[in-house]
Amino acid sequence: MTQSQNRKKGKCRFCGNSLTQTFVDLGMSPLCESYRSLEQLNQMEPFFPLHVYVCGECFLVQLEEFVPPEEIFTEYAYFSSYSDTWLAHAKSYVDLVTKRFGLSTGSFAIELASNDGYLLQYFVDKGIPVLGIEPAANVAAAAVSKGVPTLVKFFGVQTAKDLVANGQRADLIAANNVLAQVPDLNDFVGGMRILLNPGGVITVEFPHLMKLIQENQFDTIYHEHFSYFSFQTAERIFAAHGLVLFDVEEIPTHGGSLRIYGRRADDVTKPVCETVARLKEQETEYGLGHLDGYLSFAENVKETKRKLLEFLIQAKREGKRIAGYGAPGKGNTLLNYCGIRTDFLDFTVDRNPYKQGKFLPGTHIPIHSPELIRQERPDYVMILPWNFREEIVRQLYYIREWGGKFIVPIPEVTVIP
Numbered sequence: 001m002t003q004s005q006n007r008k009k010g011k012c013r014f015c016g017n018s019l020t021q022t023f024v025d026l027g028m029s030p031l032c033e034s035y036r037s038l039e040q041l042n043q044m045e046p047f048f049p050l051h052v053y054v055c056g057e058c059f060l061v062q063l064e065e066f067v068p069p070e071e072i073f074t075e076y077a078y079f080s081s082y083s084d085t086w087l088a089h090a091k092s093y094v095d096l097v098t099k100r101f102g103l104s105t106g107s108f109a110i111e112l113a114s115n116d117g118y119l120l121q122y123f124v125d126k127g128i129p130v131l132g133i134e135p136a137a138n139v140a141a142a143a144v145s146k147g148v149p150t151l152v153k154f155f156g157v158q159t160a161k162d163l164v165a166n167g168q169r170a171d172l173i174a175a176n177n178v179l180a181q182v183p184d185l186n187d188f189v190g191g192m193r194i195l196l197n198p199g200g201v202i203t204v205e206f207p208h209l210m211k212l213i214q215e216n217q218f219d220t221i222y223h224e225h226f227s228y229f230s231f232q233t234a235e236r237i238f239a240a241h242g243l244v245l246f247d248v249e250e251i252p253t254h255g256g257s258l259r260i261y262g263r264r265a266d267d268v269t270k271p272v273c274e275t276v277a278r279l280k281e282q283e284t285e286y287g288l289g290h291l292d293g294y295l296s297f298a299e300n301v302k303e304t305k306r307k308l309l310e311f312l313i314q315a316k317r318e319g320k321r322i323a324g325y326g327a328p329g330k331g332n333t334l335l336n337y338c339g340i341r342t343d344f345l346d347f348t349v350d351r352n353p354y355k356q357g358k359f360l361p362g363t364h365i366p367i368h369s370p371e372l373i374r375q376e377r378p379d380y381v382m383i384l385p386w387n388f389r390e391e392i393v394r395q396l397y398y399i400r401e402w403g404g405k406f407i408v409p410i411p412e413v414t415v416i417p
């Protein structure tokens with residue numbers, strides 16, 4: 001079984017088993033970051049299936065690959081350093097691993113999908129040598145200008161071999177929020193094993209599938225995210241490449257993520273922590289060790305759609321005006337799947353000037369500056385990036401002046417007065 005065979009349609013991208021079990025089918029959807037301009041509204045718009053499968057063999061939850069990653073990730077609009085929360089998260093991570101694994105000026109840290117150097121810059125501050133690997137040339141250039149050396153490449157076995165041949169091996173490999181976006185998982189994880197020094201450590205962060213199911217976060221599914229992992233499945237994938245996961249932490253990012261710690265199987269200096277057994281037990285209790293544990297999700301998602309539409313229909317019948325807040329990727333999955341267009345949401349607002357004046361993909365809801373909420377005084381504001389709901393409710397406290405209320409659509413429709 002070669003890696004490229006696992007990229008064949010209808011096969012699990014880890015184990016190659018045929019994919020026959022539906023996890024959830026969200027219908028046809030446009031790419032979530034493909035905001036439309038006014039001129040584009042009268043043109044054809046590409047939609048792709050958002051049909052998620054669960055592998056009956058290894059329980060990897062996954063989408064088929066419809067759009068080549070080269071198209072999505074080579075000119076990426078997302079710069080991590082725009083978010084203060086992310087920077088704080090990155091800095092505390094760097095402090096933590098530097099201390100725990102005794103990294104020093106003689107160590108070498110590599111980040112995969114290093115974006116604009118938002119994380120590696122904190123190692124540079126400590127005098128620890130680094131290398132970023134990032135496929136999007138425009139964000140990589142931003143990293144280099146911060147003093148973070150960056151290689152513009154997709155990572156895999158070949159890139160790892162080239163680096164090792166060049167005398168470069170890592171004491172620390174960090175890969176945050178990239179594993180889900182890797183089309184060829186075996187090539188990526190296999191590359192990490194090659195690049196790692198015998199006593200080195202790999203840390204990987206990804207949204208936790210158990211949280212996605214528990215909290216009904218179906219709107220975090222989009223075409224750019226090919227895979228959704230439980231800890232157990234991640235452990236299996238790493239084991240297949242000679243890597244042992246020796247610790248795991250639950251962290252709050254993206255509605256609930258895992259940070260896993262890996263080492264080479266032959267490195268006996270790092271015993272497996274009890275956190276590993278504890279989390280696996282929790283997942284097993286939740287049913288993730290068995291196919292049945294995955295199959296009830298689809299019905300929960302349908303019921304959420306019915307409830308949300310019920311609420312919106314009722315509100316519109318009462319003559320209420322509803323605006324959206326935010327234009328995040330997750331909002332687009334929700335709105336397209338539920339069929340919510342300007343018949344329900346008059347407009348949405350976003351603080352990012354790049355999105356203002358454009359339209360949401362598929363639903364063509366116009367995106368304005370947040371100022372419009374004050375002018376239009378809608379009865380309801382639906383919060384699309386629900387993971388920031390507290391922050392947004394605080395920012396928009398003034399809608400209470402005219403009796404405005406907030407709607408949070410996930411995990412189920414909730415109204416905040």
Ligand SMILES: [Zn+2]
Pocket residue numbers: 012013014015016017055056057058059060
């Ligand atoms: Zn599989």
